[in-house]
Amino acid sequence: MPMSISRPVRVALDAMGGDYAPAHEVEGAVLAIRDAGPLLDLTLVGDEPKLRQEMGRVGAPDTLKVVQASQVITMEDPPTAALKLKRDSSLAVGMRYHQEGRVDAFVSAGNTGAVLSASTLILGRVKGVSRPTIGTFIPAERGVCLLVDAGTNVDCRAQQLYEFGVMGSIYFQKVMGTPRPTVALLNVGEERYKGTDVVLEAYKLLESGPVNFIGNVEGRDILKAKADVVVCDGFVGNIVLKFGESVPSFLRSLLRSAADKSTVDKLSLGLARGAMRRALRVLDPNEHGGVPVLGVNGVSIIGHGSSTAVGIKNMILRAMEVANSGLNSHIASALSTPVHVPAS
Amino acid sequence: MPMSISRPVRVALDAMGGDYAPAHEVEGAVLAIRDAGPLLDLTLVGDEPKLRQEMGRVGAPDTLKVVQASQVITMEDPPTAALKLKRDSSLAVGMRYHQEGRVDAFVSAGNTGAVLSASTLILGRVKGVSRPTIGTFIPAERGVCLLVDAGTNVDCRAQQLYEFGVMGSIYFQKVMGTPRPTVALLNVGEERYKGTDVVLEAYKLLESGPVNFIGNVEGRDILKAKADVVVCDGFVGNIVLKFGESVPSFLRSLLRSAADKSTVDKLSLGLARGAMRRALRVLDPNEHGGVPVLGVNGVSIIGHGSSTAVGIKNMILRAMEVANSGLNSHIASALSTPVHVPAS
Numbered sequence: 001m002p003m004s005i006s007r008p009v010r011v012a013l014d015a016m017g018g019d020y021a022p023a024h025e026v027e028g029a030v031l032a033i034r035d036a037g038p039l040l041d042l043t044l045v046g047d048e049p050k051l052r053q054e055m056g057r058v059g060a061p062d063t064l065k066v067v068q069a070s071q072v073i074t075m076e077d078p079p080t081a082a083l084k085l086k087r088d089s090s091l092a093v094g095m096r097y098h099q100e101g102r103v104d105a106f107v108s109a110g111n112t113g114a115v116l117s118a119s120t121l122i123l124g125r126v127k128g129v130s131r132p133t134i135g136t137f138i139p140a141e142r143g144v145c146l147l148v149d150a151g152t153n154v155d156c157r158a159q160q161l162y163e164f165g166v167m168g169s170i171y172f173q174k175v176m177g178t179p180r181p182t183v184a185l186l187n188v189g190e191e192r193y194k195g196t197d198v199v200l201e202a203y204k205l206l207e208s209g210p211v212n213f214i215g216n217v218e219g220r221d222i223l224k225a226k227a228d229v230v231v232c233d234g235f236v237g238n239i240v241l242k243f244g245e246s247v248p249s250f251l252r253s254l255l256r257s258a259a260d261k262s263t264v265d266k267l268s269l270g271l272a273r274g275a276m277r278r279a280l281r282v283l284d285p286n287e288h289g290g291v292p293v294l295g296v297n298g299v300s301i302i303g304h305g306s307s308t309a310v311g312i313k314n315m316i317l318r319a320m321e322v323a324n325s326g327l328n329s330h331i332a333s334a335l336s337t338p339v340h341v342p343a344s
Numbered sequence: 345m346p347m348s349i350s351r352p353v354r355v356a357l358d359a360m361g362g363d364y365a366p367a368h369e370v371e372g373a374v375l376a377i378r379d380a381g382p383l384l385d386l387t388l389v390g391d392e393p394k395l396r397q398e399m400g401r402v403g404a405p406d407t408l409k410v411v412q413a414s415q416v417i418t419m420e421d422p423p424t425a426a427l428k429l430k431r432d433s434s435l436a437v438g439m440r441y442h443q444e445g446r447v448d449a450f451v452s453a454g455n456t457g458a459v460l461s462a463s464t465l466i467l468g469r470v471k472g473v474s475r476p477t478i479g480t481f482i483p484a485e486r487g488v489c490l491l492v493d494a495g496t497n498v499d500c501r502a503q504q505l506y507e508f509g510v511m512g513s514i515y516f517q518k519v520m521g522t523p524r525p526t527v528a529l530l531n532v533g534e535e536r537y538k539g540t541d542v543v544l545e546a547y548k549l550l551e552s553g554p555v556n557f558i559g560n561v562e563g564r565d566i567l568k569a570k571a572d573v574v575v576c577d578g579f580v581g582n583i584v585l586k587f588g589e590s591v592p593s594f595l596r597s598l599l600r601s602a603a604d605k606s607t608v609d610k611l612s613l614g615l616a617r618g619a620m621r622r623a624l625r626v627l628d629p630n631e632h633g634g635v636p637v638l639g640v641n642g643v644s645i646i647g648h649g650s651s652t653a654v655g656i657k658n659m660i661l662r663a664m665e666v667a668n669s670g671l672n673s674h675i676a677s678a679l680s681t682p683v684h685v686p687a688s
Contacts, residue, residue: 006515015484034560037490062458077411095604133656140345140594141594150530154532154538154539154540155540158355169450186583187497188495188578188579189584190581191623194497194498195579196498196579197499199579218583218586219582219583219585219588219589219590219591220585220586220587220589221590222590223587223590223591223593223594224590224594231378232583235532235539235540235543235580236579236583238532238563238581239532239562239563239576239580239583239584240563240583241563242562242563242564243563243564243566243567243584243588244563244587245563245564246563246564246566246567246568247567247591249567250484250485250567250568251595253485254623254624254626255620255623257621257623258619258620258622258623259619261622262619262622264619265616265619265622268612268616268618268619269616269618269619269620269623271612271615272609272612272613272615272616272620274609274612274635275599275602275603275606275608275609275610275612275613276599276602276613276616278602278605278606279598279599279601279602279607279609279613280598282598296379298418332516
């Protein structure tokens, strides 16, 4: 009796995108192949001679393929212009490769704005989606919370916030495996009459939509993971995300000042340094395997520019999960009918 | 030759407002009198029998006065309605007492929304101010940063953001004693073309106004105190503030999990506990002496509901500084002429 063998997932990796490209990308690719085995069919996109050299250095397996792209979009390039000017960049070539159906997913740790633009312009939007978005995983007291939008769309209408909630919920259910993820609006109070006009309207849409909406949560509830999916516009999301990212360095500076003031404190803090580092490991974005561009016709995963090899590996494994999840057909189905808000 | 003696500053304290009223209020009052000596003329406002009893318990000096008020506005009361329904509340009585010119400042650790409403309705606005606001001090790597608006006005026009910047700057200069405080807009990027339409317009107003405007800062710059005064609408301010307040409890939970996983880590973290507590002391809002309501015709200082006696003392001392600073005449003067934005 023949065993049922699932078709390998075909993933393309922008090998030139991150701050440490192509070294971390090639190492991460090798780690991913080691983890996923024959279930992964991986292609690097970038400067072939450079990539071959790096692959030799780390002893990459023969199954790792390469697609040539002569240009690189840097972190400083203006997103949309760069796509037009650098048509042979690893990002543009890789995204077109995905759009042509030659791979099932595309992964990049490059310029976030450019990856978002390329995803939207080259892959197009899922039917029913007004604006694609990027969420971010925030580590919380229990598990993680998906904050969406994390900085993509700064001026949002209520309908967009509603769509963010629906897409985030489907992602959390189909990819993270939470059966009935809770969805909340980020607001200045729990009461339904609180907030801006846009947020008040989004509240009504979300409570009538196909999500497990639990109402408003406040800034203090994010790290408590009071909801699985926290919805906000990209202006608020970007500021919360960057504020949060600055906390570890702020803490280090507080501990340094304390140590400077007292030798005893310096000693005890020095002894606890390893334990603190282990405790704070959950704050490392490399643990979370990148974030998806939600609402585009394809699977596009974006990672932190400073991703380590492990971070790249986790992004590739995440891309496989998303490709297998049928995310986009679920999104299209959920957004195919406009939400009906009962007259109050 | 007679010595020049400054007139004592007359401060009224809402003795029933905080979560631990009147105990912390009366103890804080005694601490303030001990610190300020004859420079302070302090009056408690509240339930006189209760206050006399508490004053006896802690041995309050005879110079501490009491004004009777029979009602209390609680944290659960809806702000504006409570003012109308509880006309004999310590908050309403004390604020009217200030409005009548019988004291130079009023201090409360009560319901923030109600204190703001009372300040605006009873004291009125400074000429040129569209909407009074509350800022909050955020401890940063060096010193503190004033985030304004901290949650008062959720929907803001550009003119309001501009006024927040001007008022915050004057406060930082006249009360905190920084000669040329830096003012920045909280935004999703440093470039001047970034942000929402309202923020783009506020940028133009601030760069043409009487402040030391340094442009945009991002969420990650707040804890670095990249600017003395960081301007945002109350929606963003409230969320950043509450997110920040939740960080210490989040850290404790991370350290607890680490300690649960390893006995060695548990031991070293246990030894470092005191040092960590000392390092994190700057995060205690009691250290910062409350925040002012900016833009009202008077001096109204709001403190955290959970203020300790030391927190109450610091609020009273802060009120004295504000009363001596001539804050409001500087604000009226700065906002007396509309800002001129050069045509671009």
